[in-house]
Structures are given as structure tokens and as C-alpha cells.
Amino acid sequence: MIALLARRVGHGILVLFVVSLLAFLLSTVVGDPVASILGLSATPEDRIELASRLGLDRPWFVRYVDYIWNAVHFRFGMSYSAQRPVADLLVERIPATIELASVALVISLGVGIPLGLAAAVNRGKWWATVLMSSSVIGLSLPTFVVGILLIFVFSVQLGWLPSFGRGETVAIGWWTTGLLTKSGLLALIMPATALAISQIALIARLVRAEMLDVLRADYIRFARARGISQRSIQFSHALRNTLIPVITVSGIQLGFLVAFAIVAEAVFQWPGLGLLFITALGSTDIPVISAFLLLAAAFFVAINFIVDVLYVVVDPRLRAGTAGAGASL
Amino acid sequence: MSLATPRTGRPALPARVWRAPLTKSFRRAPAAIVGALILVILIGGAVLAPWIAPTDPYDLASLDLFASRLPPIWVEGGEWPYILGTDGQGADVLSLILYGMRTSLSVGVLAVLVSSGLGTFLGLTAGYFGGLAGGIIMRAADIQFTFPAILLALLIGGLGTTLLPTHLQATLAVPIIVAALGLSHWPHFARLVRGAVLVEKTKDYVAAARLAGRGPWTIMRRQILPNVTNAILVLATLDIAFAVMGESTLSFLGFGLPPTEPSLGTLIRTGYAYLFSGEWWLVIFPALTLVLLVFAVNLVGDWLRDALNPRLR
Numbered sequence: 001m002i003a004l005l006a007r008r009v010g011h012g013i014l015v016l017f018v019v020s021l022l023a024f025l026l027s028t029v030v031g032d033p034v035a036s037i038l039g040l041s042a043t044p045e046d047r048i049e050l051a052s053r054l055g056l057d058r059p060w061f062v063r064y065v066d067y068i069w070n071a072v073h074f075r076f077g078m079s080y081s082a083q084r085p086v087a088d089l090l091v092e093r094i095p096a097t098i099e100l101a102s103v104a105l106v107i108s109l110g111v112g113i114p115l116g117l118a119a120a121v122n123r124g125k126w127w128a129t130v131l132m133s134s135s136v137i138g139l140s141l142p143t144f145v146v147g148i149l150l151i152f153v154f155s156v157q158l159g160w161l162p163s164f165g166r167g168e169t170v171a172i173g174w175w176t177t178g179l180l181t182k183s184g185l186l187a188l189i190m191p192a193t194a195l196a197i198s199q200i201a202l203i204a205r206l207v208r209a210e211m212l213d214v215l216r217a218d219y220i221r222f223a224r225a226r227g228i229s230q231r232s233i234q235f236s237h238a239l240r241n242t243l244i245p246v247i248t249v250s251g252i253q254l255g256f257l258v259a260f261a262i263v264a265e266a267v268f269q270w271p272g273l274g275l276l277f278i279t280a281l282g283s284t285d286i287p288v289i290s291a292f293l294l295l296a297a298a299f300f301v302a303i304n305f306i307v308d309v310l311y312v313v314v315d316p317r318l319r320a321g322t323a324g325a326g327a328s329l
Numbered sequence: 330m331s332l333a334t335p336r337t338g339r340p341a342l343p344a345r346v347w348r349a350p351l352t353k354s355f356r357r358a359p360a361a362i363v364g365a366l367i368l369v370i371l372i373g374g375a376v377l378a379p380w381i382a383p384t385d386p387y388d389l390a391s392l393d394l395f396a397s398r399l400p401p402i403w404v405e406g407g408e409w410p411y412i413l414g415t416d417g418q419g420a421d422v423l424s425l426i427l428y429g430m431r432t433s434l435s436v437g438v439l440a441v442l443v444s445s446g447l448g449t450f451l452g453l454t455a456g457y458f459g460g461l462a463g464g465i466i467m468r469a470a471d472i473q474f475t476f477p478a479i480l481l482a483l484l485i486g487g488l489g490t491t492l493l494p495t496h497l498q499a500t501l502a503v504p505i506i507v508a509a510l511g512l513s514h515w516p517h518f519a520r521l522v523r524g525a526v527l528v529e530k531t532k533d534y535v536a537a538a539r540l541a542g543r544g545p546w547t548i549m550r551r552q553i554l555p556n557v558t559n560a561i562l563v564l565a566t567l568d569i570a571f572a573v574m575g576e577s578t579l580s581f582l583g584f585g586l587p588p589t590e591p592s593l594g595t596l597i598r599t600g601y602a603y604l605f606s607g608e609w610w611l612v613i614f615p616a617l618t619l620v621l622l623v624f625a626v627n628l629v630g631d632w633l634r635d636a637l638n639p640r641l642r
């Protein structure tokens with residue numbers, strides 16, 4: 001197990017190194033701070049003077065170490081378009097994205113798991129077949145299309161839900177939450193649903209396939225032979241083993257939810273990190289883009305690592321097997 | 330003896346195709362038949378757009394400003410031949426969709442060609458030669474797998490579009506988006522192909538081919554690749570769904586194809602602005618077409634996966 005985790009840590013460090021190098025290159029090669037500060041009328045002497053004042057005449061690896069040092073201390077420079085420290089922008093936007101993605105995750109697990117279980121247990125019934133066929137529709141719905149359709153029905157036609165923004169928020173320390181006000185909750189419904197739809201379909205399909213696999217296993221047949229009731233078999237024997245891969249997948253889902261949150265935030269003008277990133281991409285606001293890259297890399301590395309640890313904790317077979325072949329993953 | 334019945338006594342080609350295992354499984358899969366029908370109609374419409382579209386939306390002379398902002402024909406105020414209504418310039422929405430699908434489909438297919446070609450090549454190299462190059466290739470794939478593909482596509486597409494000088498943005502839009510989607514998905518193919526190469530490489534017939542003096546690339550092409558063509562085909566089919574969705578998402582966000590070369594995503598983006606002023610047909614019809622297209626590709630891809638390679642499930 002330790003060998004496996006050590007490999008994952010090594011992989012995480014490698015990812016962070018490569019992404020930080022890219023982010024660094026982006027901020028030095030593309031975003032030329034000298035030009036953006038001095039403008040077009042500067043003389044070459046001015047440029048050299050400013051470059052040495054900013055430390056840009058030092059070798060690249062010294063500047064890279066410097067860049068990392070600053071990033072670790074949350075100094076990402078100034079946003080070109082907002083003219084404010086990037087770190088402040090990020091801190092301001094983080095709560096909105098985390099609330100959106102976690103509510104979407106709760107919805108997709110809360111709806112997806114029961115649907116998948118129902119489809120597995122009732123295999124062969126017509127409605128289970130219909131359920132699974134319609135999951136293909138769920139997978140075929142791009143997030144932004146779901147968002148538009150929801151806005152069309154619930155904002156334009158019915159006028160029930162707000163089509164953009166986060167509603168009223170309450171500040172708890174530096175964290176702002178929309179979960180405590182009525183308008184905040186109303187504003188959350190559509191973006192979270194738009195994000196959750198395709199994940200619901202994915203999770204339902206996965207849970208169904210896993211459950212069917214488990215129900216075919218020998219220990220289930222023996223439990224049945226021992227006269228244990230069908231319901232007890234399904235819920236205490238089968239369900240627990242079905243949920244192991246679901247834990248892994250929900251970690252990965254959270255990653256996807258955060259990635260697609262960019263799209264949902266753009267559709268609903270949800271003031272989170274994704275909208276910040278899209279706006280920064282549109283205006284080539286390099287400090288924001290490179291900070292977002294670093295943050296995203298750290299986030300995805302952390303998610304992958306937590307999933308790996310959880311996997312080992314939940315599945316005793318992995319703990320026992322790592323001495324030999326287990327590390328081959 | 331007539332030419333129609335060859336001497337070998339084998340049944341004619343149509344009969345052989347009809348009885349082939351793949352065709353049989355297709356005939357027994359209603360979902361696949363539905364998907365294939367939708368695909369034939371949509372692809373047919375896209376390919377034949379210049380001939381069957383009621384109007385040419387890019388021929389500015391044919392646009393009729395008096396026929397602008399018409400609703401679909403079944404809504405009061407709708408007019409023949411504008412079945413799905415018209416936009417603010419008087420362009421027919423149905424024609425816009427047919428032409429948009431052309432762009433969406435060709436970008437999607439091109440992107441999958443890039444990702445499958447690159448992934449197959451790198452996977453073969455990594456699997457057959459191993460060593461430092463193989464290690465670097467698979468490390469790169471691992472690093473990319475840490476991130477959701479859509480994020481990478483957005484980053485490549487977004488930076489590629491905004492860093493270019495303005496006059497080049499429109500001309501290079503298609504190559505950039507094809508590269509963005511292709512580069513974000515090659516690791517899937519590389520992993521698949523590398524795994525298969527590692528299995529086949531140790532087999533006797535590969536050793537025999539090597540002893541017969543065949544070079545590594547010939548062995549890869551003639552001995553190893555045929556073992557993975559089915560799996561690659563399945564992945565590529567399902568990948569078209571990803572590519573079409575990815576392209577439309579990027580275009581919708583403004584980092585894809587420009588309004589001069591509209592795809593379904595671009596149409597949805599421009600139409601979205603009119604959703605609140607009541608001209609819903611400008612966004613809803615392209616959106617539904619997109620969903621139908623992706624849905625049909627997924628249906629066919631799912632069937633193909635089950636029929637060709639049950640292990641992939």
C-alpha cells in the first residue's frame with residue numbers, strides 16, 4: 001500500500017511540476033510584463049532598466065523558483081483587466097464554484113445511485129430498460145444545452161427561476177454562501193441541475209453494471225442458498241460491494257463537475273472560478289490564466305490522491321494484495 | 330455460367346453482408362437501428378446541404394430582410410418555405426442548421442482523426458520500443474489523464490484563439506479547434522494501443538515475423554495493428570460524440586468557430602442572445618439538432634462496442 005501511495009505522490013509531484021512549468025512559460029513568454037507596463041512608446045533603455053528592476057534579466061530557472069515561491073505564498077501578480085491581485089479574485093470566486101459543484105455532486109449521486117440500483121434489481125422489466133436507454137440521452141446532452149433549455153422553460157416561459165447570477169449571499173468570514181437565502185437557493189437550482197444531468201446518467205449506468213456483476217458473484221448465490229431474504233441480500237451484501245467503485249468514480253466525477261462548472265458558470269453568469277477563467281481567456285489575462293492552471297492542477301492532483309487513499313481504505317483486498325501484484329495499477 | 334454466380338459457389342455479396350455476424354447483431358439491436366437511421370438522415374442532410382437546403386444562408390444577395398425574424402411555420406406568422414423560421418437577417422434557420430451540421434461534423438471527424446492517429450502512433454511506439462521514449466510518452470499521457478479533456482481543449486482552443494492576431498483568427502479557427510480537441514483526447518487511444526501491443530509483442534507469430542526479417546514498423550502494421558483495429562474503431566466512434574460536443578461547447582463559449590463559419594455551437598451562441606426577446610427558434614432548433622446528433626452517434630457507438638468487443642464494456 002505504501003508503495004502504491006508513494007507512486008501516486010510521485011505522479012502528483014510530476015503533474016504539478018509540468019503544469020507549473022507551463023504556467024510559468026505562459027506568464028513569461030506570452031504575457032510580457034515589460035511591454036504591458038511601459039506601453040509602445042518606451043525606449044530600449046527604459047525596457048532594460050525595468051526588466052532588471054523586475055528581475056527579468058536573471059536566468060529562467062531562478063525566475064521559475066521565484067515564481068513557485070510566490071505561488072506557494074499565493075502571490076500570483078495583478079490581473080491585467082481587473083487591476084487587482086489575482087489571489088483576491090480567486091478567494092472571492094472559490095465559494096461560488098465549490099457550492100455549485102458540491103450541490104451538483106450530491107444531486108448526481110442522490111439520483112444516480114438509486115436509479116442504477118433500481119435498474120439492476122429490476123433487470124428485464126420494461127421500465128428498467130427504458131430507464132437505461134434514456135440514460136444515453138442524458139449522456140448526449142451537453143451541459144450548455146441543458147442550461148439553455150432550462151433557462152428557456154423555467155426563466156423565459158414560466159418565469160419561476162432566475163436565469164443568471166447567484167442571488168443574495170451571506171458572508172461567513174471570507175466565505176460567501178448562497179445556501180442560506182431563498183434567492184440564493186433558487187438561483188442554484190438550474191446551474192446545479194444542468195451540471196448534474198450527464199453525471200446522473202453516468203453514475204446510474206456504472207452502479208447498474210457493478211450491481212449486476214456483484215449479483216452474479218458466488219457469495220450472493222451462497223447467501224441465497226442460506227435462505228437470506230432477497231432484500232437483505234440486495235441491500236446488505238450486494239450494495240456495499242457495489243459502492244466501492246462508486247467512491248472512486250464520484251471523486252473523478254467531482255473533477256469533471258468542476259471542469260464543466262466552467263461551462264455552466266458561463267451559461268448562468270455564475271460568479272465562480274470558471275467564469276473568471278473564461279473571462280480571462282477571452283481577454284488574455286495571463287496572470288489569472290496561469291494562476292487558474294496552478295490551482296486546477298493542485299485540485300486535480302489532490303482529488304486523485306484522495307480517491308486512491310479512499311480506495312485502499314475501503315477495499316481490504318487492495319491492502320493485502322499490494323505486496324505482490326497490487327502495485328501494477 | 331453467368332458472371333453473377335462466381336465459380337466458388339459463395340453467395341453474392343449482399344447476401345454475405347446480410348448474414349455476417351455484425352449485421353445480424355445490428356438487426357437485433359433496435360437502439361442501433363434507430364441511431365443509424367437518425368445518423369443517415371443527419372449526415373445526409375449535412376452532406377447534401379448545398380442542394381437540399383431551401384436557401385443558401387451565405388449568399389447575402391438571396392437574403393430577404395422582409396422575411397426576417399419569422400417564427401416556425403406552425404406558429405402564427407410563420408411563412409413558407411421557412412419551416413423553422415428565420416433569423417434577424419432573414420436567413421432560413423433550417424438551412425443554417427444544415428450548413429452548421431456540415432461544419433460540426435467535419436470538425437468532429439477531423440479531430441478524431443488527429444486524436445486516433447496521434448494516439449495510435451504514440452501507443453505503438455511506446456508499446457513496441459518501450460525504453461525512454463515509451464516512458465516519456467506514457468508519462469505524458471498520465472499527466473494529461475489527471476485533467477478532464479474538456480478543460481484541456483478549452484485551454485488550447487482559448488489560448489490558440491486569443492493569442493493569434495485578429496486577422497488570422499477566422500482563417501485558423503478550424504485547425505485550432507481540431508488541434509485542441511485532438512490533442513486533448515490522444516491518451517485514450519495511446520493507452521488502448523499500448524496495452525494491446527504489450528500483449529501481442531510476446532506472441533510467437535510476432536517473433537516469427539521478426540526472424541523473417543521484417544522491420545519493426547512493418548510488424549506493427551501487419552501483425553499487431555490488426556488486433557486493435559476493432560477497439561480503435563469503437564473508441565473512435567464514441568469519440569466523435571465527444572468531439573462534436575466539445576466543438577460546440579468551445580464555440581458556444583466563444584473559443585471555437587467564428588460566425589463566418591458557423592457550427593451548431595456557433596449558431597446556439599448567436600441564437601442565445603435572442604432567447605430572451607422571444608425568438609426561441611434561433612437557439613432551440615440548433616440545440617435539439619446537436620443533441621440528436623450526439624445521441625445517434627452514442628447509440629451506434631454503444632452497439633458497436635458491445636458487438637465488436639465485449640471486453641471493453
